[in-house]
Amino acid sequence: MHASFLLSLVASITIPIRAHDPLSEQHIFGQQEATWLQKYGPQIDQPFSGPLSFSHLPYARCLELEETKFDIAILGIPFDTGVTYRPGARFGPYAIRSGSRRQREARGYTMAWGNNPFAEGLKIIDCGDVPVNPFDNALAIDQMEVAYSTLLRRPLATPEKAKGTNTPRIISLGGDHTIVLPILRALNKTYGPVSVIHFDAHLDTWRSYPGGITNQSRVTHGTFFAIAQEEGLISNTSIHAGIRCKLGGEEDIENDEAVGFQIITGDDIDDLGITEIIRRIRKRIGSTPVYLSLDIDVIDPGLAPATGTPEAGGWTTREVKRILRGLAGLNFVGADIVEVSPAYDNAEITGIAAADLVHDFLSMLLSDRPPSPSKPEQREEL
Ligand SMILES: *[C@@H]1O[C@H](CO)[C@@H](O)[C@H](O)[C@H]1NC(C)=O
Ligand SMILES: *[C@@H]1O[C@H](CO)[C@@H](O)[C@H](O)[C@H]1NC(C)=O
Numbered sequence: 579m580h581a582s583f584l585l586s587l588v589a590s591i592t593i594p595i596r597a598h599d600p601l602s603e604q605h606i607f608g609q610q611e612a613t614w615l616q617k618y619g620p621q622i623d624q625p626f627s628g629p630l631s632f633s634h635l636p637y638a639r640c641l642e643l644e645e646t647k648f649d650i651a652i653l654g655i656p657f658d659t660g661v662t663y664r665p666g667a668r669f670g671p672y673a674i675r676s677g678s679r680r681q682r683e684a685r686g687y688t689m690a691w692g693n694n695p696f697a698e699g700l701k702i703i704d705c706g707d708v709p710v711n712p713f714d715n716a717l718a719i720d721q722m723e724v725a726y727s728t729l730l731r732r733p734l735a736t737p738e739k740a741k742g743t744n745t746p747r748i749i750s751l752g753g754d755h756t757i758v759l760p761i762l763r764a765l766n767k768t769y770g771p772v773s774v775i776h777f778d779a780h781l782d783t784w785r786s787y788p789g790g791i792t793n794q795s796r797v798t799h800g801t802f803f804a805i806a807q808e809e810g811l812i813s814n815t816s817i818h819a820g821i822r823c824k825l826g827g828e829e830d831i832e833n834d835e836a837v838g839f840q841i842i843t844g845d846d847i848d849d850l851g852i853t854e855i856i857r858r859i860r861k862r863i864g865s866t867p868v869y870l871s872l873d874i875d876v877i878d879p880g881l882a883p884a885t886g887t888p889e890a891g892g893w894t895t896r897e898v899k900r901i902l903r904g905l906a907g908l909n910f911v912g913a914d915i916v917e918v919s920p921a922y923d924n925a926e927i928t929g930i931a932a933a934d935l936v937h938d939f940l941s942m943l944l945s946d947r948p949p950s951p952s953k954p955e956q957r958e959e960l
């Protein structure tokens with residue numbers, strides 16, 4: 579076991595020795611005085627080794643290193659003091675990066691998309707985390723807006739590959755859902771109001787919570803869309819997908835419409851099917867600039883338990899992945915995945931699911947149209 583592991587390691591690097599050759603093996607183990615570099619070559623990162631960046635991407639402290647350029651940035655936003663129930667999503671960026679360790683450029687191709695997003699010639703990097711203040715939400719929200727605006731204003735690393743835009747795109751790893759308010763404030767400065775595709779069990783369009791008597795206490799992970807609408811940051815062409823939470827009553831739905839959303843419910847996946855859900859989302863969004871926000875609680879808690887406000891009866895990870903594929907080609911300006919709270923996880927189930935969805939986000943941002951549906955009848959029977 580030990581020897582074959584070493585042999586496969588050796589076979590994958592530069593030493594000109596064939597695996598399974600007993601003479602070569604003797605040669606390797608006989609080199610007592612060789613340095614690591616002489617004997618084993620470059621210090622590769624195994625899936626389970628190396629520093630923690632998303633999918634082993636290059637890491638840069640982009641907020642302070644102002645010359646750093648990219649086409650797509652992964653940005654952690656570890657803010658979780660806007661939640662109504664279980665806190666802990668400040669550890670979401672860590673959990674998603676940890677869940678991403680087995681997906682990387684060398685194994686980035688998927689049959690579902692027919693591409694490898696890391697190998698398309700664009701510069702995708704992990705920009706680290708916004709160091710949000712954990713004691714003062716007003717300060718933290720300003721820090722998030724400044725961070726996002728700062729990165730949006732960076733010139734593209736590969737402008738020749740961009741189709742009519744000078745603005746890089748950011749995939750944010752939350753953090754609780756409140757982070758979307760400063761993100762929408764930053765996006766508005768570049769794009770004006772945007773449509774939102776919002777995957778979630780919850781509406782997040784409530785105006786306030788009982789007992790919130792200060793202005794700051796209105797800013798929560800369940801109210802940020804209402805505030806964004808009041809500030810003119812979102813278009814009346816937005817849509818939710820996967821809604822199934824309990825509501826105050828019909829008035830919540832009327833309010834939701836006034837905020838600018840249509841609703842696709844959790845049950846619609848059975849009654850309409852995936853193809854019709856995709857069609858409705860695409861029709862609603864059209865060619866408007868659109869921001870995608872995905873609360874991990876859209877997925878059933880059995881498949882993604884690590885979240886702050888779980889709701890039974892959700893979509894499967896596979897269903898969400900198929901819907902995401904159907905959205906390729908829309909005019910995406912950015913995306914996030916939020917509410918991953920790993921203290922409630924088991925065996926990294928949620929972190930791995932979230933990391934996989936971010937891999938889909940990358941393919942979605944890089945594809946001009948949905949991939950052709952897979953045709954199992956064209957694949958040879960095994
Ligand atoms: C949002 O963008 C629009 C269009 O550019 C602009 O008129 C408006 O002032 C912006 N709103 C805020 C709150 O910055
Ligand atoms: C809340 O903000 C509004 C508008 O800026 C202001 O008129 C009001 O005094 C603020 N309320 C509190 C409690 O600070």
Ligand SMILES: *[C@@H]1O[C@H](CO)[C@@H](O)[C@H](O)[C@H]1NC(C)=O
Pocket residue numbers: 807814835836837838
């Ligand atoms: C959005 O459109 C709906 C009708 O489709 C309307 O009821 C609602 O008031 C509009 N909201 C805004 C913010 O304009």
Ligand SMILES: [Mn+2]
Pocket residue numbers: 778779780873875876887917
């Ligand atoms: Mn939610």
